[in-house]
Amino acid sequence: MxxxxxxxxxxxxxxxxxxxxxxxxxxxxxxxxxxxxxxxxxxxxxxxxxxxxxxxxxxxxxxATLPYQRSLDEFEVNIQPALSQKQFNELRELNWVDQSYNLILLGPTGVGKTFLSVGLCVEAINNGYSAIFITMGDLIKVLKTETISRQSQIRLKHLLKANLIVLDDLMFMALDQDEANLLFYFINKLYEQTSFIITSNKSPEQWSEVIGDEVITGAILDRIVQKSQVIEMIGDSYRVTHRQTIFKDNK
Incomplete structure (x- = not known):
């Protein structure tokens, strides 16, 4: 003993x-x-x-700072016409992450863009990848404060080492010139070494309206779109069709 x-x-x-x-x-x-x-x-x-x-x-x-945890098993592929079961399975295999491809999920609010991106994040983490979820607003805040905030420095360090980054609600908010430059430098730094999942309710053609600079918009698009898959998600709002009510019987 x-x-x-x-x-x-x-x-x-x-x-x-x-x-x-x-x-x-x-x-x-x-x-x-x-x-x-x-x-x-x-x-x-x-x-x-x-x-x-x-x-x-x-x-x-x-x-990862996920807003919630959802498994891809919960994603109802059959109600999303933009994505076949075969394509869904291919995304789930995560080979595209190894090859630094980007996934761009477009569509109105509630069609499952964030749900799918969170599910892919969870799948990646469970398979040994480093994956981080961040909204457009939070990313801009991190980039603007990383020289003065220890918390932002740590978060940026994790972002720069991630295999997969979900950038949620891209172009949801208007950017000034400095913010647009910061976004470009961030994406450029990770170009062809990190995969992005980008969700947006605006098409890439509309991004320049938010950024306000066609040159920077073009530079960002070049780096995101060169190796990417664009999925335009459609359908009824998932939140509405799966809403929870107070009364079990609405009579």
Whole structure:
């Protein structure tokens, strides 16, 4: 027993805390199974690896700042004419993230743009990717305050390291010249190394109206659209058709 405690102490010093907690059980199992030394050592490493992977997954969810968590299993592909089941499955495979493609989801409020983008974020995080959700307004705030705000510095650091960024409600708000420049520099910095999911209720042709500068608009569009898939989502508002009411019986 003293030997087990010594092993646990050394393992904790080596930062193998997860495996250290279960060493007594692993030793007992190895004795019962008459496991070889290599099999026993492998079981210890697997335990530590699994625990670290789970902690990393939970950290990625913390950094993601999702407005809510929704699984892609909940997304009703059959009521969204703009997306076939085959296309939905292809998006879910996330190969496009590995290739730094962008996904542009256009359409009016309530058709499922944010729902789909959140679901893809969750899918990416669960598969080992770093994914972050941020609204247009919050991104501009981070970019404008990163030199004076520690919180903004940390958030920008995570954004710059992300594999996938959801930029929600792009062009929802008008930008002044400085804000438009900041948005361009941000997108340009991540060009061809990070995938974006962009949601907007305005078509790219209307973006210059919000930015107020056709040159910057063109530069942003060039970098977003070059490797991208545009999906124009249509249909009734998901929030209205799935609304929750106070009365179960409306009679």
């Amino acid at each position: 003293e030997q087990i405690k010594e092993i646990q102490t050394i393992m904790k010093e080596l930062r193998l805390s997860a495996a250290a907690k279960v060493i007594p059980e692993l030793v007992q199992t190895a004795n019962v199974d008459q496991a070889s030394y290599s099999d026993f050592l492998l079981s210890v490493m697997h335990k530590e690896q699994k625990e670290r992977a789970e902690k990393a997954r939970l950290r990625r969810f913390t950094w």
